[in-house]
Amino acid sequence: MSRAAALLLLGLGALITVLPFYFMFVFATHSRAEIFNLPPPTWFGDNSAANYTNLLGKVPFWRNLWNSLYLAGLSTMTTLFFCSLAGYAFAMYNFKYREALFGIVLATLLIPSALNIVPFALIMQAFGWIDQPRALWVPGMASAFGIFLMRQYIGSAIPKELVEAARIDGTSEFGIYRRIIVPLCGPALATLGLITFINSWNNFLGPLIIFRSVETFTAPLALRSIQGLVNTDWGALMFGVALTVVPLLVVFAFASRQLIEGLTSGALKG
């Protein structure tokens, strides 16, 4: 009885969670007039092609998607490299000031990002990096959260003896990282990679400050610029929204278990 009630409530909650996604795809196939009709459409229409054409008439959307991909790809690769390297150092070496330095890494997690908005904009202005993707991926090359996650994983999953043995065999310190640590870090790297990619793909405020011309816009920024128009073409906008979200949904469909498990174990061991 209580089990059935719990299932019912969970199901209802899941429905509320998923419904907006459903309408996103339904609306992407309807014209503006159809979306704002009474009652609103609840099934797929046949206006996708026109929505797609209208979308491309307003913004270079494939270019915007590429910009998002470029930024997310670069940040993810560099973050994986630098955070696993630092995580390896914090987990496997005894060095002076190790605890203090790791304390600093953790403390940076608590700094509210709002504090950084104005100086970030000014610094990028001073560097001449306005409208340059590097304004976003260079600062995003490493993250405190990533170092934390990698240290936890390396410390608990890789035995120190393995590193010692490699050292006796004459492997260099970086060689140990490359040949032993990286191959054994698969699950943690996958989790961190997913999180970094998703965060970068969905970042809005950063690009909003940096990018001025529509060619350099990331996908979320391009969508916002369409929504800002006086006579918003909601059909085209919804089509763009769907195009932006689909890659994430596909990735998530394959990796949700990995992602959630990686996140919970990271939170637990903290």
Add this chain to the structure above:
Amino acid sequence: MQQAQILSTPTRLRPGARWERFQRRYAPYIFISPFFILFAIFGLFPIVFSAYLSLHEWQPAAGLGSMKFVGLRNFTDNLTDPTFWQSLKNTGIIALESGIPQHVIAIPLAFAIHMGLKRVKGLMTALYFLPYITSVVAISVIFVTIFSWQYGVLNVLLTWLHHIPLIGGLFPAEKVNWLGNRAFVQPAVASVVVWRYVGWNVVLYLSGLQAINGDLYEAAAVDGATTFQQFRSITLPLLRPIMFVAITLTLIGNLQLFEEPYIIAGDSGGIGNVALTTVMYMYRTYNFYSDAGLAAAMSWLLFVLIGVLTLINNRVFGKSRLSGAD
């Protein structure tokens, strides 16, 4: 001591040994340096710079030379600006309206998933987590159409529910102008935030629940405790450490809300400015009024507020966390 010297003598003869020692000693510092270099340039320096900036009057477009020291005037200007206070009030209300339901929903949800529904656990968690991974911009755009007054899905649904006998009275007879009525803008924004973060909190609480020893529940069941009693006397107290983490994260995140209100209510802050959060107002001050000093001072005021509230949260949950761990 002497022995060590004797031992170290032959290694000095081997050519590569010194290099090995050198790299072993300095490798960790080199490996962690990228983060610290990046943090120094893009984290620490901006913060120091922003503190310096908050004491100056400066229009960035006029160049560095036009910087003028004004002492604490930016702070007093902010504190006497009614719009700043309104933005704080808005932020506080939206933070509460979205923060409390998030946890009130997520804790029992995680409990239900954990206790009885092992088979659907993976699927359910993934479904609830879905909004968290999706672009706020994309989601907010969808919600704008769902909240639409005359033709929005939400109002159509509510009207439909209103016509059902017995429970119909619970739902409004008139269509609600969600984004055009002062009273409803904040709840509308808050509901999107709740929708987005419930899954995140469910994942956090699930990790906390997994750490609770299952024997406790069995013992309680043997003693005849109902599921609700078990939840109240075992789950809630033992969940305190993770509650502390989750609430801290919600607090810091909610006080810096920007994207949801910006997209749903518009950059103007919606009707009567009721969705103008402090970060939105700060962005406006910097971007449209080009007053970098005033905006920097605003971010420091917000920082102080976040710090104070985090400390209070620490007092309330952090202490009991210690007693819970004992």
